[in-house]
Amino acid sequence: MDTEQMGADLEKVLLTQEQIWERLDELAEQIWADYAGKDLLLVGVLKGAVLVMADLMRALPGSVPMDWMAISSYGSGTKSSGVVRILKDLDTDITDKHVLIVEDIVDSGLTLSWIKANLASRRAASVEVCTLLRKPDAAKVEVDVKYVGFDIPNEFVVGYGLDYAEQYRNLRCVGTLAPHVYS
Numbered sequence: 347m348d349t350e351q352m353g354a355d356l357e358k359v360l361l362t363q364e365q366i367w368e369r370l371d372e373l374a375e376q377i378w379a380d381y382a383g384k385d386l387l388l389v390g391v392l393k394g395a396v397l398v399m400a401d402l403m404r405a406l407p408g409s410v411p412m413d414w415m416a417i418s419s420y421g422s423g424t425k426s427s428g429v430v431r432i433l434k435d436l437d438t439d440i441t442d443k444h445v446l447i448v449e450d451i452v453d454s455g456l457t458l459s460w461i462k463a464n465l466a467s468r469r470a471a472s473v474e475v476c477t478l479l480r481k482p483d484a485a486k487v488e489v490d491v492k493y494v495g496f497d498i499p500n501e502f503v504v505g506y507g508l509d510y511a512e513q514y515r516n517l518r519c520v521g522t523l524a525p526h527v528y529s
């Protein structure tokens with residue numbers, strides 16, 4: 347699928363690359379101030395958070411380590427199964443570390459509530475969350491999220507790391523897909 351086809355499959359653009367970068371710059375500034383003097387570790391959730399991590403960490407005005415977890419809950423569909431499997435665990439011991447989970451989206455909240463509980467049980471000093479997107483109307487469980495880029499409507503979105511059947515992650519914007527894509 348070429349870039350032109352990806353663009354043609356979009357129904358509407360919710361967020362442009364510029365809007366995303368501008369918001370990540372603001373969040374980075376806030377995060378840097380909040381964690382001043384603390385042992386911060388960024389923990390990305392594969393694969394969707396790859397682009398948020400890359401841009402958020404480059405917006406931070408100093409060095410910060412990162413680690414990754416891979417967790418599967420969606421498979422190739424558009425609805426959460428609620429099933430969480432660890433596909434790749436952290437390389438780092440997070441005891442006494444201030445962990446900031448970096449996510450692309452909080453939808454039902456099931457994935458994040460599971461990850462937060464899992465990381466907190468490892469005796470981290472703190473576990474907070476930064477997500478680019480959140481769907482308030484889709485929440486099945488309440489999860490406390492400290493840093494939110496944008497609250498969006500309860501629609502399936504793709505781009506900027508978010509996939510539909512593993513496609514569209516490399517779209518630079520965030521948008522919804524046209525009906526013909528699903529049929």
Ligand SMILES: O=P(O)(O)OC[C@H]1O[C@H](OP(=O)(O)OP(=O)(O)O)[C@H](O)[C@@H]1O
Nearest residue numbers: 392393394419420452453454455456457
């Ligand atoms: O709030 P929830 O309803 O749990 O949904 C959010 C999660 O779903 C997506 O991951 P997915 O399982 O699709 O994996 P991916 O990042 O590899 O696409 C997304 O990246 C979040 O991790």
Ligand code: HPA
Nearest residue numbers: 453501502503504508509
């Ligand atoms: O809206 C979404 N799009 C893509 N992946 C997702 N994972 C949870 N919600 C979404």
Ligand SMILES: [Mg+2]
Nearest residue numbers: 394420508509
């Ligand atoms: Mg996915």
